Amino acid sequence: MSVVTDSPVHSSGSDDFIAYLDEALDASSPNSSPDEEAGSQDEFEDVSRTKRRKFESTEETEGSTSEVIMEQKSVDVKSSVMVDVCTHPGSFGDMCIRCGQKLDGESGVTFGYIHKGLRLHDEEISRLRDTDMKKFLFHKKLYLVLDLDHTLLNTTLLAHLSSEELHLLNETDSLEDVAKGSLFKLEHMHMMTKLRPFVRTFLKEASEMFEMYIYTMGDRPYALEMAKLLDPKKEYFNAKVISRDDGTQKHQKGLDIVLGQESAVLILDDTENAWMKHKNNLILMERYHFFASSCRQFGFNCRSLAETKSDENETDGALARILKVLKQVHCTFFDKLQGDLADRDVRQVLSSLRSEVLSGCVVVFSRINHGALPTLRRIVEQMGATCLTELDPTVTHVVATDAGTEKSRWAVKENKFLVHPRWIEAANYFWQKQPEENFVVKKTH
DSSP states (O other): OOHHHHSGGGOOSTTHHHHHHHHHTTOSOTTOOHHHHHHHHHHHHHHHHHHHHHHHHHHHHHHHHHHHHHHHOOHHHHHHHHHTOOOOOEEETTEETTTOOBOOSOOSEEOTTTSTTEEEOHHHHHHHHHHHHHHHHHTTOEEEEEOOBTTTEEEEEGGGOOGGGGGGGGSOOOTTSGGGOSEEEEGGGTEEEEEOTTHHHHHHHHTTTEEEEEEOSSOHHHHHHHHHHHOTTOSSOTTOEEOGGGOSSTTOOOGGGSSSOGGGEEEEESOGGGGTTOGGGEEEOOOOOOSHHHHHHTTOOSOOTTTTTOOOOTTTSHHHHHHHHHHHHHHIIIIIOOSOGGGOOHHHHHHHHHTTTTTTOEEEEESOOTTTHHHHHHHHHHTTOEEESSOOTTOOEEEESOTTSHHHHHHHHTTOEEEOTHHHHHHHHHTSOOOGGGGBOOOOO
């Protein structure tokens, strides 16, 4: 469905755009050009002016009718007059999306990714969210907001390819049949993008449980290009592609522009600080660093996956593991919780499942950087472990970076687990306690 042919400007009836939003919020094509959007807005303004004249004419009629009402005290006529009053649920440009009346000032939230110039007022947003919530809960669906870079894919500028990565230039897949590829050269953007292993299976299976959005800090042209690679048939996202141009806060992502109740939204992102107001909805992803420029960006002095001609495991990599978590959350929400569906909260489900990861573990930290310690302690406690400051017989794990510390030596002597902080990090990413033998601490002096 295209923005132009199926937009409200071609429908009749005073509630055309409201019905359009209710029935086809995802109908606008992400491929719409600025010219098409401008044309659509011009048409909308023409029709809106006609509507406004009709509305004003109705108001004049209502004025004369009101005198009759006062004289005849007709309850039926009064009721019919009140029905015609527009509540202005939102605006398109500066005109009401329902009656076409010109509105003063700005209120509500702009949903430019649905259609350029669309702004919905808070009451209408709440109504749409309630309506969508009932529909999706009936179909056993929640909402899933997906980050792009380092979560579903990795992108680099062609000029930033290292000498050891130049072989990739001859290994890219066809942009004519993106569904069968994972490595793409976007000449017009001077970029190369590598899709994360398992991403196509992930999206297919996740779409059966979730209504999905893309939300990236990249600009809109980039977001739409990535959406084409991930969803060439427009089965998963359609118009639900949000870029930094659509956000309401600089350098922050927010659920205020997602038409889903916060209690039913999960977020998958590699950057926790991007979601300061919604950390309880967040599942933190292990970053995908395929290109050397990505490694350098985050301070890793190592060869990239591309340089070593390797990649994440398709069946046991980050996305495959997180899909299992999503299935567990979905199952718990719909099949294991008691009470009314509308009263359930996915954030409570996440918190409960996370608290089981290290349940029963008693942790002591030894000589950990003071800057990192509060974060590690918080993560450990969120995963259900108990943190102590001193050693005692109940301790199960000593977390350290040096096997030579007093507490580390005690752990070895008492046959306790001595693990590197990466053991905590891995458990946090995979939502599962990891084998301690994979995180051995070496003596540094």
